[in-house]
Amino acid sequence: MTLSLPDLTKNQSLVFETLSQAEAPLSAYTILDQLRSEGFRAPLQVYRALDKLLEHGLIHRLESLNAFVACRHSHKHQGTTVFVICGRCGDVDELTDQVVNDQLMQRAVERDFTVESAMVELRGCCGSCSQ
Amino acid sequence: MTLSLPDLTKNQSLVFETLSQAEAPLSAYTILDQLRSEGFRAPLQVYRALDKLLEHGLIHRLESLNAFVACRHSHKHQGTTVFVICGRCGDVDELTDQVVNDQLMQRAVERDFTVESAMVELRGCCGSCSQ
DNA sequence: AACAAACACGTAATGTCATAACATATCGAT
DNA sequence: ATCGATATGTTATGACATTACGTGTTTGTT
Structure with a gap:
C-alpha cells in the first residue's frame, strides 16, 4: 500500500x-x-x-x-478539486468536475480575474451516515 | 447608505x-x-x-x-455563493452561478450526499491589480 | 405590576492553529 | 573537501476562536 x-x-x-x-x-x-x-x-x-x-x-x-x-486520486486530471466532507464520520471524498471547473474559470475570465487557487468544499452528511 | x-x-x-x-x-x-x-x-x-x-x-x-x-448582494437568489478574492487589493466579489450550483448539487445527489453548506472561493488577482 | 424565559452582554481564561527566528545537521554536486 | 541548498531541532510568539461564568435587559405572559 x-x-x-x-x-x-x-x-x-x-x-x-x-x-x-x-x-x-x-x-x-x-x-x-x-x-x-x-x-x-x-x-x-x-x-x-x-x-x-x-x-x-x-x-x-x-x-x-x-x-x-x-490525496486519494492520482490528480493527473488537472482542474479544481471538489471536496465532499461528511460532518458525521469525517469521511472526505474528492472529485473533479469539468463543468464546475470550466464554469468557474469562465466566470473568472469574464471579469478579468486571474485565478491562482480555487477552493470548493461541500459539507454535509454522506450516504452511509444518513441511513 | x-x-x-x-x-x-x-x-x-x-x-x-x-x-x-x-x-x-x-x-x-x-x-x-x-x-x-x-x-x-x-x-x-x-x-x-x-x-x-x-x-x-x-x-x-x-x-x-x-x-x-x-454581504454585497441581496441574496434572495439562493444557491451557492462564489467568492472571488483578490490577493493584492483584498477586494472580494460575490457571484451566484446556477450552473455551478446545479452541478455541485447534482454530483452530491449522485453519491447520496446531503449538502448542508457549500464553500467556493477563488483566490487570485483582479483586473485592476493586474494592469 | 410581577414574574419567568429568552436573549444580549462583560470578562477572564483557555484552547486551537500557524509562523518567526535562530542554531545545527545532512545531502549533493563540483 | 568544500560549499550551497535543503532539512531539522527548539523556543517563543502570533493569530484565530471558544468555554465558562456571571450579570443585565428585553419580552411575553399571567
Whole structure:
C-alpha cells in the first residue's frame, strides 16, 4: 500500500503515513501527537512536512476544517478539486468536475480575474451516515 | 447608505458598520481593534455579533482567509455563493452561478450526499491589480 | 405590576492553529 | 573537501476562536 514516491524525508514520510492511515482529516496538532512516539516535539516539524507534501500534491488542506487529508486520486486530471466532507464520520471524498471547473474559470475570465487557487468544499452528511 | 435592517443590537450594528465600511475582509481581531474606542474589550464581543450577522445573512465568512465581509448582494437568489478574492487589493466579489450550483448539487445527489453548506472561493488577482 | 424565559452582554481564561527566528545537521554536486 | 541548498531541532510568539461564568435587559405572559 505504501507506494514509493518522490523521495520523502523521514519526517515527511512519517506525516504522510499518518495521514494515509487516518480515516478522517487530521489537524497538524493531532498529527504531532501521533508522532511524539517517533520523536516529534514541535508543531513546526509537522508544518514543514505538510508544506512539502502539499507541494508534491500528495496531500490536501481542507480550508473549512483547518485540517489535512492524504490525496486519494492520482490528480493527473488537472482542474479544481471538489471536496465532499461528511460532518458525521469525517469521511472526505474528492472529485473533479469539468463543468464546475470550466464554469468557474469562465466566470473568472469574464471579469478579468486571474485565478491562482480555487477552493470548493461541500459539507454535509454522506450516504452511509444518513441511513 | 445604512439600511435599517432586522433590528440589530448595538454591538451587532457596530460590527456590521465596521465591515460595511471596510474595503477588504477583516479578521475578528481587526474588528476588535477598530471598536476598542467604542468600548469593545474582548474577542467574544466581536464573535457573538459576527454569529448573529451570519445568521441574518448580512455578512459572510471567508474560510480561506479566516476573515469576514459584509454581504454585497441581496441574496434572495439562493444557491451557492462564489467568492472571488483578490490577493493584492483584498477586494472580494460575490457571484451566484446556477450552473455551478446545479452541478455541485447534482454530483452530491449522485453519491447520496446531503449538502448542508457549500464553500467556493477563488483566490487570485483582479483586473485592476493586474494592469 | 410581577414574574419567568429568552436573549444580549462583560470578562477572564483557555484552547486551537500557524509562523518567526535562530542554531545545527545532512545531502549533493563540483 | 568544500560549499550551497535543503532539512531539522527548539523556543517563543502570533493569530484565530471558544468555554465558562456571571450579570443585565428585553419580552411575553399571567
